[in-house]
Amino acid sequence: MSVVRDLGVLLRLRNFRSLLAVRLLSQSADGVYQVALATYVVFSPENQTTPGAIASAMAVLLLPYSLIGPFAGVLLDRWPRRQVFLYGNLLRATLACCTALLLLSSSAPDWLFYASALCVTAVNRFVLAGLSAALPRVVDTERLVLANSLSPTAGTLAATTGGGLALAIRLLTDGSDAAVVLLGAALYLLSALTSLTLPRTLLGPDTVLHHVRLREALTTTARGLVAGLRHLSERRDAAHALAAMTVIRFCYGALTVMVLMLCRYTWSDSESDGLTLLGLALGASAAGYFMAAVMSPWAVGHFGRYGWLGGCAGAAALLEPALGLTFAPAPMLTAAFVLGLVTQGAKIATDTEVQTSVDDAYRGRVFSLYDVLFNVAFVAAAAMSALALPPDGRSVTVVLTVAALYAFVSVAVFRRRPARLAFRPARNKDE
Template sequence: MAVVRDLRVLLRFGNFRRLLAVRLLSQGADGVYQVGLATYVVFSPEKQTSPAAIASAMAILLLPYSLVGPFAGVLLDRWRRRQVFVYGNLLRALMAAVTALLMVAHVPDWLFYVSALCVTAVNRFVLAGLSAALPRVVDAERLVMANSLSPTAGTLAATAGGGLAFVVRLAGADSDAAVVLLGAALYLCAALASLRLSVALLGPERALVRPRLARAVRGTARGLVAGARHLAAPERRAAARALAAVTLMRFCYGALTVTVLMLCRYAWTSDSDRGLALLGLAVGVSGAGFFAAAVVTPSAVGLLGPLRWIVVCAACAAVLVPVLGLTFAQGPVLVAAFVLGLVTQAAKIATDTVVQSTVDDAFRGRIFSLYDVLFNMAFVGAAGVAALMLPPDGRSVLLVVTVALVYGAVALAMTRFDRR
């Protein structure tokens, strides 16, 4: 009820409502487009999906966040944010339509991937701009509330968009291209919704003096290096160890995600539509684990402390992954998906707490940028490793055992550090 009340207060600000509409449409389109992309790569009847193809799709979805993310602010401080929303969403609508055309035309895979990469790269600028624009549409008293509710609403919109894409695809859409075109239409709606905001409203102020672009980019890179050095100091070893632990756990989650994708596609059914439905169920179960982590972690961290809670999460995964995963059966693997969603998100929340409490405020933004890069690169790297180890049907005892050993090593290393 408190969330509803807070949102009702924020919606009294007309420009906040307009900016929120842009966010909801934009991130809803992201959810539709990403599911359309994934189902084309994994579940198209005419395509023989391989782990390598899945790894390529994951790289497209995540590499722009890793490589472009830290530098997005450098350019955003030079462009009108409202224009970023208008032209960024128009460009994504156009490129998404091109992606749909390439799907129908059955062009070489590399050309399809280039088109998809353009869409996801622009997304980083739009999301960063939405966050940067919030202080321009609410007062200072309600800024924290807006920073809490607005991204959450965007995540829910992306989830709803993904669900809509699954429904459209399973309801009998002729092709994945139709789903991607739906995403393109939503991107266009986001661009049109941006026109309701005045050009100068969202900033940045033109009067500000900014360094040259090359100097600003170099400064950002030096800032990331300085953040890494700050993290390496002896008094911040807890934050460094927690970041290393959560990066390895994210790697494990990524490798097992590819495994589940292949099981849904080939091992559990020969029908691509049923496989897609199973994937949707697995995603939903893992998402429920993420939600459960948000519920239980505050109490667990208060009782055990963040480092010991990471140990518990990694140890549980080390035990349950082989017990449930080596069956390669639907029921146990879906239970494992819930457990992995819970422990991965719980470890991330605990790591956020450690970083926020031990890192100096002046370095906190740079550390979280570095954190973002590590988190996404671990997922992409895991997909690449899985591509090398997985057979076509996804049943790899070696991969499951390797992931369990990594979880066990994380639990052991964090236990030894906590004792010291």
């Protein structure tokens, strides 16, 4: 009942609702756009999909931004975050329209398509980091765990819904990836317009530097990055939580590539059947995200942030091989639900740890680094899968390796877990 009451309080906060709306529209567009790219690379009849091809696409889309991502964090701590959401989503709407034109042109080279997709993905990482950094500015500390359960999880559900809508549109339009991308562009535009309902200076940051010349700005950015890393090294609890979440993300990436290959070659004989199974996997994972949002406030309150993080990794270590080694659709869909729950539950705990341990003036830089770790871990997992997965996606080695990594994270987190990290509501002064 306490969680329901606090949730009601959150949803009555106008600025929180506006920030949540920006996230939902933006991430639903992300889901539409990402599924359009995935179906183009994986399910297009003219493409011969391999784990290596998937890994190459992920590297093209994510690795270049990983090299410049920390510099974006410095800008997040210099520019009004509301303006980042406004102009970032306007830019993505424009770039998505360019991508749609490239998809309609049969003569456009593949590198130009990937360059356009890279730009959209880069801005996406920038906006997501800003949304996480801005959240403490619209809710009080007492309800931050609940806000971290609701907001990112609702965003993930929105992305999943957008992905499901993209699959439906692609099936109804006889495989038109361009129509799907244009839908994403419209949602990005709506997100940009929604950000205008927030006051320009509400979301911070506390300190905004003056604009300087390019050379001086690059120098300031490099120094700011070093300062952000130094600040994170002084917040060891946040640093260890980020390391654990990075390994969990690696595991999720490896299993994602496996499911894509199973949907493409093992579980289906046609493109439509493969897309349907992929949609079911997305739905199962979304249900896991929702369950994580429901469970996390209670779990963090009873076991602490580190306790819930370690418990999520431990549950995955036990259930992932039990379900995944069958390589059958029904158990793997159940595994998608479990992994959605534990991945989102671990992320909620990590987000809260970072937000409460890192000073606001550094929060944008740290969340940008957080995003970079996500990208690198996912691409590294895809690269490992490219080496280990056979063409049909069945690999006992990958399943057992992922289970061992989950177990390692769980043991490491519980060994480090100090009693003082247990969550204690601010209103209870005697604890």
